[in-house]
Every structure is written in C-alpha cells, then in structure tokens.
Amino acid sequence: MSPETAPASENVGEDPLTQPLPLARLSQVWVGLVAVASTVVYDLPRAMAATDGREFRSGLLVTRLALLSILALLSVLAGSCSEGRDIPDERGPSWSPDGGRIAFVYDNDIYVKAAGGGERANLTKSPDDDDGPAWSPNGDVIAFLSWGNAGSDIHVISPDGTGKTNLTNLPAVYADLAWSPDGTKIAFASNRDLLLVPGLRQGPGTQSPGSRPLPLRGPKPELHIMNADGTGKTRLTFDEAFDGSPTWSPDGTRLAFQSDRDGDHEIYVINVDGTGLTQLTDNDRVDALPAWSPDGRHIAFASNRVDAAFAPFLNLDYDIYIMNSDGAEQTNLNNSPEINFTAPSWSPDGRYLAFDGRDTFATANLAGRRLGNNDIYLMDLEAPDSSFFLVTSNRTFDPDLFLGPVVWSPSGEHIAYTSRVSGTRRVVLIKVRAPDVATSLSER
Numbered sequence: 001m002s003p004e005t006a007p008a009s010e011n012v013g014e015d016p017l018t019q020p021l022p023l024a025r026l027s028q029v030w031v032g033l034v035a036v037a038s039t040v041v042y043d044l045p046r047a048m049a050a051t052d053g054r055e056f057r058s059g060l061l062v063t064r065l066a067l068l069s070i071l072a073l074l075s076v077l078a079g080s081c082s083e084g085r086d087i088p089d090e091r092g093p094s095w096s097p098d099g100g101r102i103a104f105v106y107d108n109d110i111y112v113k114a115a116g117g118g119e120r121a122n123l124t125k126s127p128d129d130d131d132g133p134a135w136s137p138n139g140d141v142i143a144f145l146s147w148g149n150a151g152s153d154i155h156v157i158s159p160d161g162t163g164k165t166n167l168t169n170l171p172a173v174y175a176d177l178a179w180s181p182d183g184t185k186i187a188f189a190s191n192r193d194l195l196l197v198p199g200l201r202q203g204p205g206t207q208s209p210g211s212r213p214l215p216l217r218g219p220k221p222e223l224h225i226m227n228a229d230g231t232g233k234t235r236l237t238f239d240e241a242f243d244g245s246p247t248w249s250p251d252g253t254r255l256a257f258q259s260d261r262d263g264d265h266e267i268y269v270i271n272v273d274g275t276g277l278t279q280l281t282d283n284d285r286v287d288a289l290p291a292w293s294p295d296g297r298h299i300a301f302a303s304n305r306v307d308a309a310f311a312p313f314l315n316l317d318y319d320i321y322i323m324n325s326d327g328a329e330q331t332n333l334n335n336s337p338e339i340n341f342t343a344p345s346w347s348p349d350g351r352y353l354a355f356d357g358r359d360t361f362a363t364a365n366l367a368g369r370r371l372g373n374n375d376i377y378l379m380d381l382e383a384p385d386s387s388f389f390l391v392t393s394n395r396t397f398d399p400d401l402f403l404g405p406v407v408w409s410p411s412g413e414h415i416a417y418t419s420r421v422s423g424t425r426r427v428v429l430i431k432v433r434a435p436d437v438a439t440s441l442s443e444r
Contacts, residue, residue: 306335354408
C-alpha cells in the first residue's frame, strides 16, 4: 500500500536560543549505532543483553534504535557532528490534560509553556539531567526522570515548579513512565530490584564530555508499577529478559509490553497485580512498541516479520500492525516495503493512528534522497481502505526517533513531536486535520 500525500508547508523558523545536539546527546547516537550494528551481526534479540544505560536517558529502549537502518544512523551521526553541539535543544513533549500547556525538556531541565504561546518556565532548575516528562491525567503533577552521578530516579513536580518529590529513592535505570488512566499509578521499566542482588552489580561507569558517569552495562529492566505518591512499588515481571514499553489498557486493569523472554521481542499482557501473563505474538522476528487503543479493543505495534525484498537477511522492513487485545487477527496496516514504519500513536478518539515512516535503503537510493529521510504519517482507520497519508513532508530526520514518538493533544486536533527540520531540535506542533502549517513551540 502506498501512502497518499497531504499538502504540507513546514514553515518552522529559526530560534536563536536553540541549536542542535549537545555533546551529551551525541554519545547516545554513537550508542545507538553500536546497538544496531550488533543486531545485524549478532542477531537482534540476543543483542539486548548489551543494553546501554545511556539509551534509557531518552526513555526509549534498544529495540527502538534497532528499528532504524544502519545507514540512517550513520547519516544522523554525520549530520550531528557537523552541527553545533553546545547550545540546548528541546525534546520530549507531553500535553497537559486540558491541552493548554506542554511540558518538555530544554537544557536538561523540565519546562512548561502554554501551547498557544508565551514564555517557557523552568520547573526543575536542577544540576542533574532531567528527562522524559509525563503529565498526570488529573494535571496535578508531572512525572519525569532525573539522572545524577549514580543513575536515575523518578520524580514528580507540580506544574508551578513546587513540590518536587523523589518517588523511587534508589538510583538505577528507569524508563518508559506511563500513568494509569485514572492517574493513581505509574508503570515503568527498571532494573532497580536487580541492583540489590549481591553479584548483580552494574558495570564500570563511563564518562563522556558533557555527560554524567553512567553504567555501561547492567541487569535488564523488569516491569514495575507504583502508586502516584511512590508507595506500593510492585515488580510485575520476574525473568532474565528485557521487559519494557508498557502501555495501559483503558480500564486500568492490564498492561501490554514487549519482552524478549522467548529469544526475540514479542508483545505480552499482564494484570496489574502480576497475574495473567499472556503472550499475544509469537514469531521469530521483532514485535515492539505496543499502543493500546482508547476503546480497549485493539493493540497497535511495530513488527519486521515481513522480509524486505531488497535485503531480507537484514530484517529491516518494519510495518505497523494491529491486533485484537487478545492477540487475534494480527493485521499489517502498511505492507509498504519502501518505508519503515514505527512508533504507532492513537488519536484520543481511536479513529487515527499516527506513526513515523523512514525511507529504506532501496527507496532512498531509487529516489536519490538522503538515506534516513522520514516523516510523520496518519492513518484513518474508519476509511474503507484504511488509507494513510503524509502529515509532514520535510525529508530531514523529522521527527527524531531517539527522542520519542508523536503525542496527541487531548482534543485530537494537534500532535506534538521533536523535530530537527531546520537543524535544531525543537518541539513542533501541527494541526493534523489541516497539516498546512507546523510551528515550533519556541516560536509561539
């Protein structure tokens, strides 16, 4: 299936306060490159044993990097090295429940800004590296990761910058913060419990210019939940596998997640009390990044189970799939070998799926475009043929998958994402029903 093109004019202007890729983030690109290279040479699922703690700083896991091609990563690296590295960037947007404000990362602090414009407010003002903001469903607090010399912890803070609280108080690797629909619990991936086991210590730290010493290797993450105030911490999974990317069922009773416990990454569901573990997908490829539909009936995910015609042995052709919440009727929505589709995100009403599409080797070579070009696509699931079309047409590494997927406004009228369309990482807002104008948050 080939995508349709919707008119788009990405008129994002320059912002003198932001420039691309601080050196601390450059190290993440190197880590991503090494991770993907190892997947091709040594087999993707087994490469997960070499998870690098620095990759968790973005709240993303190794599999997300593996969804990109090696040459795309080389292009990112080459472009990043040629640009400025010492000026802060923006990334990681999270909408307030009323849609009026956006939390995001700027200069390794958590900021908040009105979606309609105004000054950005620094909430954390921390010497540590803060990342991955996630606004609570009731709007009272923002959860985020804070990285210090010993590792990270999960914190919350009020939107006015008061009441900063450490919820975990055990430096480790934390990732993928996910609020329950009613806002009473937080799910996350972490190796915190394994660090308490004698003999299971994280490896020697590493220091890169502009970054804090973080463990190079460590135990794989398990799935956890806790109450919104940090009490009631419960570990849900107990294995030596990689468990991450949790997504809540709309009724708040189950979590879908990805795990490599059977030798390759599959999608599982589990009850929030740790019972009822069920494997939904079963094949020898990667099924990853589950996203539960708002009505609870379906789960979308990315998979490379279809061979790419140009290089089937690389397993680099990813598509968006959808299945019933019990794992039945797994359907490829794209079936488009010329584009790698990843990071599905449901609109609040469940009618649309937004996802990232990145040119494969073959498409980029045939079209004469730079390898790794990517855009945001939108699929109308109520259309007779489930057609999908371009929301952006930048062809310049937009958005950056190292920093997370697109996020929908509560009204479903806008999406926010991290873009580097003009050479500077920034949070961009676009009206998806009429994608003719995209403006950066810095310009509002």
